[in-house]
Amino acid sequence: MTTQEVLAYVKQHPSGKVKIAVTDIDGVLRGKYIAAEKFASAIEGRLAFCDVTFGWDMGDVVYDNVKYTGWHTGYPDALIKIDLSTFRKIPWENDVPFFLGDFIDEQDKPAYTCPRQLLRKVLSDTTQSGFQPFFSQEFEWFNFAETPESIHQKNFHQLTPLSPGMFGYSILRSTLKGDYMSDLFDLLVKFDVPVEGLHTETGPGVYEAAIKYAPVLLAADQAVLFKTAVKEIAYKHGIMATFMAKIHESLPGCSGHVHQSLWDKDAGQNLFYDETDPHKMSALMKSYIAGQLHCLPHILPMIAPTINSYKRLVEGAWAPTTLTWGIDNRTVALRALPGNKKATRLETRVVGSDTNPYLALAACLAAGMYGVKNNLKLEKTATTGNGYKDVSNGILPQNLHEATQQMKQSAIAKELFGAEFVEHFTLTREWEWKQYAKAVTDWELKRYFEII
Structure with missing residues (x-):
């Protein structure tokens, strides 16, 4: 739609309001409604959000260790530029108009803390090299027959899964909650988050969805909106959806696999494909893989950002542990x-x-392009059979603290993303580790209460 068509839609919508959203460093969608008349003026300039958006964690507890903002700055406003190309209608909110924004000041300087702007930076570097990246992300998640009130009353224990048993790819289980699954598929597509596939996955109440591939920035937008949209649609059905990486030690984890390829911007050709290669893999693809293998230990907190992430990355649980x-x-x-x-x-x-998703896709793309730009050779032989046993190239850092320290000290991470971003992001991960380190867990009570 043209700018004029978008403005006309906003102006004529009976609600008289617009929904605007941005993501914080954890990928949590933060937003607000504004009046349609305010929107008309905001698109010519900027909209203000308190900069605490990047000064607190996902529980709204303010960091005490970051420089970007804090009590020392007084928490001033940060400016948002609305991206009209992200226009969507929210089908479960009477088609209320919706837009994403970027943290960019009036001099068009992006905030170094803004995840969407970081992806834009990596994308710009990639397109200047002559490549157009196409990406998609797929998600697994657990669904529970619970409400926000009930899960807190139960203290997050003994929750009722949407359906019992494992039942991956189950036609039977998808029929059991067919109205919810149908709403997910249909409403996401109407929300311009095109779903290519949706099915039950192994685990009680687990679903998996694949989002259609797109240019990388659009792919990240779709992934961010997918996660929040699923939660909102679930609410309508009395369901709680969670994208935690690992919900229980006895169950598989939940992946967010990223699919990626580089294309010729002008010829519309997939540059990862080579008809003459025995495996149909181009030299470019091999360098891209070599770059990711080399960079993974330096960027791991961007693709495994929480304490819980590393509970998923264990042997024999459908998630990798080795390079x-x-x-x-x-x-x-x-x-x-x-x-x-x-x-x-x-x-x-x-x-x-x-x-x-902004950080995950930026990390994958930047790491792959590191291999391309440095013409890295894929000297590591392809693993056949059990990858958990192949430690010839090393293993992944095993917890958030270890991974964060490696990224914090990494010259490669600073080269890829800028020193300011790396400093801010790793400080937020250190904060996350500190919150975990002082918590007393159920495991500790069961382990030590009676015996010690």
Whole structure:
């Protein structure tokens, strides 16, 4: 739609309001409603959000260790530029107009804390090299027959799954809650988040969805909106959806695998495909994979950002633990999927469903392009069989603290994302680790209460 058409739609919508949203560093969608007349003036300039958006954690507890904002700055406003290209209608809110925004000041300087702007920066570097990246993210998540009130009353224990048993790819279980599954598929598509596939996954009440591939910024927008939209649609059905990476030690984790390829901007050609190669993989694709293998230890907090992320990254749980790649192998970190000239792509399997899609996609793209720009050779042989046993190239950091310290000290991370972003982001991860370190868990009570 043209700007004039968008403005006309906003002006004539009977609600008289517009919904605006941005993401914080954790990928939580933060937003507000504004009057339609205020929107008309805001698109010519800027809209204000308190800059605490990047000064607190996902529980709204303010950081005490970041420089960007805090009590020392007085928490002033940060300016938002509305991106008209993100216009959507929210079908479960009577088609209220919706837009995403970026943190950009009146001199067009982006905030170094803004995840969407970080992805824009990585995208700009990539397009200047002559490539157009196409990405998609797929998600697994748990659904519970609960409400926000009931889960707090139960203290997050003994929750009722949407359906019992494991039942991956179950036609039977998808029929059991068919109205919810149908609403997910239909309303997401109407919300311009095109779903290619939706099915039950292994685990009680677990679903999986694949979002259609798109240019990388649009793919990240779709992924961010997917997660919040699923939660909102679930609310309508008396259901709670969670994208935690690991809900219970006895159950599989929830992935957020990222699929990616580089295309020729002018010719519309998938540059990862090479008809003459025995595996149909181009030299470019091999350098891209080599870049990710090299950079993964330096960027891991961006694709495994929470304490809980590392509970998923354990042996034998359908998530990788080693720095490995392979062809159509689900036990490795990087799963190459060479096939035909349209579908050849790389799947990064380290990524969990708990990620901020802007940061996850920026990390994957920047790491791959590091290999391309430095002409890295894929000297590591493809893993066949059990990738958990192939430690020849090393293993992934095993907790958020270890991963954060490696990223904090990494010259590569600072080269890829800028020193200011790396400092701010790693400080937020150190904060997250500190909150966890002082908590007394159920495991500790059961382990020590009676015996010690």
